[in-house]
Amino acid sequence: MFDFLIEGFGVALTPLNLGLAFLGALLGTLFGALPGIGPINGIAILMPLAYTLGLPAESALILLAGIYTGAEYGGRMSSILLNVPGDAGAVMTTLDGHPLAKKGLAGPALGLSAVSSFVGATIAILGLTLFAPLLAEVAVMFGPAEFFALMVFAFSSMSVMMGKDPIKTAIGAVLGVLIATVGVDSGTGVMRFTFGLPELYDGIDFVVMIIGLFAISEILLMLEHANRDDVDSELPPLGRVFVSIKEILFCKGAMLRSSLIGFIIGVLPGTGASVAGAVAYTTEKRLSDKEGTFGHGDMRGLAAPEAANNASAAGSFVPMLTLGIPGSGTTAVLLGALMLYNITPGPMMFTERPEVAGGLIASLYIGNLVLLALNLPLAGVFARVLTIPRWVLVPAIAILAFVGVYQLHSDLTAIYLMLIIGVFGYLLRKLGFSLAPVILGYVLGGLMEQNLRRALSISGGDVGILWQSGISLGLWIAAAALLVLPWLLPKLLPNRRQEAPIEDD
Amino acid sequence: MKLAADRLLGFMLIGLAAFVAVQAINLEIPFSYEPVGPRAFPLGLAILLAGLSLVLVLRPGEDGHWPTGPLALKLVLVLALLLTYAILFIRLGFVPTSLLVVAALARLFGASWAKAWITGIALAVGSYLLFTSGLGIGLPTGTWLGAII
Numbered sequence: 001m002f003d004f005l006i007e008g009f010g011v012a013l014t015p016l017n018l019g020l021a022f023l024g025a026l027l028g029t030l031f032g033a034l035p036g037i038g039p040i041n042g043i044a045i046l047m048p049l050a051y052t053l054g055l056p057a058e059s060a061l062i063l064l065a066g067i068y069t070g071a072e073y074g075g076r077m078s079s080i081l082l083n084v085p086g087d088a089g090a091v092m093t094t095l096d097g098h099p100l101a102k103k104g105l106a107g108p109a110l111g112l113s114a115v116s117s118f119v120g121a122t123i124a125i126l127g128l129t130l131f132a133p134l135l136a137e138v139a140v141m142f143g144p145a146e147f148f149a150l151m152v153f154a155f156s157s158m159s160v161m162m163g164k165d166p167i168k169t170a171i172g173a174v175l176g177v178l179i180a181t182v183g184v185d186s187g188t189g190v191m192r193f194t195f196g197l198p199e200l201y202d203g204i205d206f207v208v209m210i211i212g213l214f215a216i217s218e219i220l221l222m223l224e225h226a227n228r229d230d231v232d233s234e235l236p237p238l239g240r241v242f243v244s245i246k247e248i249l250f251c252k253g254a255m256l257r258s259s260l261i262g263f264i265i266g267v268l269p270g271t272g273a274s275v276a277g278a279v280a281y282t283t284e285k286r287l288s289d290k291e292g293t294f295g296h297g298d299m300r301g302l303a304a305p306e307a308a309n310n311a312s313a314a315g316s317f318v319p320m321l322t323l324g325i326p327g328s329g330t331t332a333v334l335l336g337a338l339m340l341y342n343i344t345p346g347p348m349m350f351t352e353r354p355e356v357a358g359g360l361i362a363s364l365y366i367g368n369l370v371l372l373a374l375n376l377p378l379a380g381v382f383a384r385v386l387t388i389p390r391w392v393l394v395p396a397i398a399i400l401a402f403v404g405v406y407q408l409h410s411d412l413t414a415i416y417l418m419l420i421i422g423v424f425g426y427l428l429r430k431l432g433f434s435l436a437p438v439i440l441g442y443v444l445g446g447l448m449e450q451n452l453r454r455a456l457s458i459s460g461g462d463v464g465i466l467w468q469s470g471i472s473l474g475l476w477i478a479a480a481a482l483l484v485l486p487w488l489l490p491k492l493l494p495n496r497r498q499e500a501p502i503e504d505d
Numbered sequence: 506m507k508l509a510a511d512r513l514l515g516f517m518l519i520g521l522a523a524f525v526a527v528q529a530i531n532l533e534i535p536f537s538y539e540p541v542g543p544r545a546f547p548l549g550l551a552i553l554l555a556g557l558s559l560v561l562v563l564r565p566g567e568d569g570h571w572p573t574g575p576l577a578l579k580l581v582l583v584l585a586l587l588l589t590y591a592i593l594f595i596r597l598g599f600v601p602t603s604l605l606v607v608a609a610l611a612r613l614f615g616a617s618w619a620k621a622w623i624t625g626i627a628l629a630v631g632s633y634l635l636f637t638s639g640l641g642i643g644l645p646t647g648t649w650l651g652a653i654i
Contacts, residue, residue, distance in 0.1 A: 052642055167560050171518065174554045178525065178547065185543035190532055192543055193525075216587070223579055223614070224572060391616035392624055395607035399632050402590060403599075407642050415591045423584070431514055432569055449546045453539060461540030 008358025028070015038087030039071035044210040048404035057341040058359040089273025089309035096301030111243030114375040120307030123259040124314035135322040139347035144454040149475035156479040158270025176441020216422025251303035262308030266315020272328030273309035280308030329436030511565030518558035526551040598647025603629035
């Protein structure tokens with residue numbers, strides 16, 4: 001049953017892939033540490049380069065997954081030191097992490113968060129190894145109708161869990177799916193929404209879409225962040241980055257509980273690290289905050305969201321690798337990256353492309369060890385990254401975005417399209433939209449339509465096929481239940497502190 | 506009825522939904538054995554979008570903070586710079602265009618003139634070397650260079 005993992009370690013331990021796992025971990029931590037550049041931006045910027053370099057699919061995926069998991073480590077740096085979350089997953093880390101740094105405990109806080117991240121990621125990777133093959137075996141039985149129902153379930157789970165406004169999440173997802181319909185219709189060869197532009201015949205290019213939506217809109221948003229006043233600009237003294245066994249044991253309950261919460265939320269399609277961090281923090285606060293120390297620098301309040309957001313990152317690979325349904329915005333981007341290689345992740349991947357699925361999982365084990373080894377002694381070095389001024393960072397992002405898109409076809413149309421999408425992304429973010437649903441809709445839209453049409457072809461046009469099987473009926477009921485639940489149990493959902501400019505992973 | 510940002514957005518999205526629907530209906534479809542053609546899916550999405558947008562029109566959320574005054578001007582300037590970058594990218598070549606755009610961007614994001622120029626030179630030349638020699642990516646050298654030689 002674990003043959004894929006043995007083969008995977010064979011793939012992941014080749015010098016090239018080992019080097020890429022290391023590079024991904026390093027770059028990911030850097031990207032996570034830089035405020036404004038989260039995992040999606042990091043992947044968006046580097047994906048075209050990985051593609052140009054001619055890396056094989058599994059190597060590219062190992063590099064990009066390393067960036068993803070690394071960014072979840074790096075996000076804590078600016079949360080703890082500057083009270084600015086480096087990415088959405090680290091929002092809750094500010095609540096107790098920054099007070100600790102203010103008390104002069106920045107070093108221990110960084111050390112503890114690295115250990116919590118490691119624990120969370122390890123538990124979730126073990127869970128991924130155990131559950132992914134099982135789920136893949138179930139998913140082999142899925143037909144087009146089941147997949148269609150599953151995608152509907154993914155979108156409804158996302159609408160409920162993500163962001164403060166379910167309507168806007170749903171609109172974002174619909175817009176994403178609509179964007180995916182641009183181009184030649186695969187069934188009939190009819191042009192849809194191409195307006196006679198040959199550049200749009202193949203649809204809106206994935207790289208153009210990702211870089212425009214995330215990198216360009218980020219440049220525009222950064223202009224406003226530049227003059228925010230709730231932010232410390234001076235780094236507090238770091239001290240020694242060290243964590244004692246006593247502190248780890250004090251937080252072990254928080255770490256273990258939050259790791260499980262994070263993993264489960266990560267597995268749920270459409271919900272990512274920010275939700276995991278929020279749920280873990282509020283749960284831990286309810287369970288352990290007897291003296292009212294949470295929010296004033298309680299170690300457990302730091303360990304909980306850090307364990308959870310790293311666990312959810314690994315957990316979100318479960319639906320992506322087994323069902324082809326991403327568990328988070330970032331895995332949606334990774335899924336799109338795999339599609340560039342003509343690999344459609346799904347239940348057959350474990351049997352047909354074990355080197356990709358296994359190699360990725362094995363590299364997560366390796367990357368996690370590398371990250372712990374990098375983050376404990378080198379936290380001081382990474383912290384220095386935070387002092388890179390915006391006037392260097394922003395032009396650097398612009399150059400990477402332009403080169404990344406230019407090298408696709410060596411023409412300008414793609415660049416203009418990227419800028420238009422960037423403005424669109426900026427407006428959406430200003431209007432309180434999260435971009436993760438848009439990207440999830442864009443990545444899944446094509447598959448969603450294909451599965452729907454295939455199902456109806458099988459049934460000869462009878463829509464009843466969509467809920468005929470037990471699995472699909474169950475998924476429809478689960479999707480409906482998720483949409484109704486928030487009205488029935490309003491107290492079940494914790495208050496989520498989410499600021500508009502912070503993008504979900 | 507107060508005109509909130511969400512309300513405006515809602516109306517625009519309803520307009521988009523109508524546009525999508527009209528476009529989808531007007532698609533000319535060759536004969537096919539499939540029961541569902543390329544029309545149905547976008548049409549369904551348009552209806553869904555219109556319905557959701559109607560909720561937005563009826564129950565708009567808060568307006569949020571929009572940049573005003575000098576900040577809005579800066580925003581337009583950054584956009585204009587990015588557009589300039591795109592227009593000159595091939596004609597003027599990667600290094601000179603990047604140098605000018607990076608320096609201007611750095612200046613807009615608060616660098617002094619000296620720092621802005623140093624950033625421009627360092628990033629333009631450094632990234633050119635990294636991309637071309639390091640990663641083997643071809644970047645435009647500019648059409649003017651050929652005209653001189």
